[in-house]
Amino acid sequence: DVKVTQSSRYLVKRTGEKVFLECVQDMDHENMFWYRQDPGLGLRLIYFSYDVKMKEKGDIPEGYSVSREKKERFSLILESASTNQTSMYLCASRIDSEAFFGQGTRLTVV
Amino acid sequence: GQNIDQPTEMTATEGAIVQINCTYQTSGFNGLFWYQQHAGEAPTFLSYNVLDGLEEKGRFSSFLSRSKGYSYLLLKELQMKDSASYLCAVEGDTSGTYKYIFGTGTRLKVLA
Numbered sequence: 001d002v003k004v005t006q007s008s009r010y011l012v013k014r015t016g017e018k019v020f021l022e023c024v025q026d027m028d029h030e031n032m033f034w035y036r037q038d039p040g041l042g043l044r045l046i047y048f049s050y051d052v053k054m055k056e057k058g059d060i061p062e063g064y065s066v067s068r069e070k071k072e073r074f075s076l077i078l079e080s081a082s083t084n085q086t087s088m089y090l091c092a093s094r095i096d097s098e099a100f101f102g103q104g105t106r107l108t109v110v
Numbered sequence: 111g112q113n114i115d116q117p118t119e120m121t122a123t124e125g126a127i128v129q130i131n132c133t134y135q136t137s138g139f140n141g142l143f144w145y146q147q148h149a150g151e152a153p154t155f156l157s158y159n160v161l162d163g164l165e166e167k168g169r170f171s172s173f174l175s176r177s178k179g180y181s182y183l184l185l186k187e188l189q190m191k192d193s194a195s196y197l198c199a200v201e202g203d204t205s206g207t208y209k210y211i212f213g214t215g216t217r218l219k220v221l222a
Contacts, residue, residue, distance in 0.1 A: 004152075035212075042214035043153075043197065058209070090152065097141065097160075099210070101152035 006102035019078040023091030031094045032074040036087040081109045114213035121219045130183045136202030145197040193220045
């Protein structure tokens with residue numbers, strides 16, 4: 001079974017902190033994605049990566065950056081957390097027609 | 111612009127059949143996907159349509175009409191465990207980057 005693991009299930013951070021969300025997949029997928037999920041807005045793509053050290057902006061990249069130094073790991077970085085970044089963050093990896101999601105990280109910025 | 115519409119909520123009875131509709135307008139089309147998401151859990155893949163017609167997988171079927179920008183997910187013999195959100199997603203980019211555009215999801219409640 002494919003496994004996508006996110007480092008934390010719940011996080012509480014203070015405004016202005018630098019926040020790292022980690023995601024690891026074990027199936028050698030090239031494509032990895034970070035989404036945020038908010039009520040009434042659905043899943044929105046923040047960044048994606050189609051290979052090591054390659055990254056592209058999604059629909060809402062402002063306030064975020066990413067890192068992909070190894071194929072299995074895709075990190076989302078909040079440079080200076082703000083309260084409007086309180087959300088559920090979902091990582092996914094994909095091959096062919098199916099995406100596999102991590103369990104999500106519920107981030108609260110206070 | 112790019113837009114995917116689906117109803118916000120639906121309610122159905124255990125044992126019944128329910129159809130969840132999805133309409134889309136995207137600049138490109140490379141496939142339509144349905145995911146199931148139980149509360150507090152990750153979305154899981156249900157189906158993929160790239161050609162017109164019906165794809166059946168057990169109790170779940172998905173239909174696509176590309177000319178109408180329309181899909182539906184059909185759930186038969188509803189069970190309580192089918193209570194979940196159902197997400198419609200379109201791969202609207204044909205450059206091969208596998209980017210999804212998601213609808214806001216339809217929350218299905220199955221009543222006993």
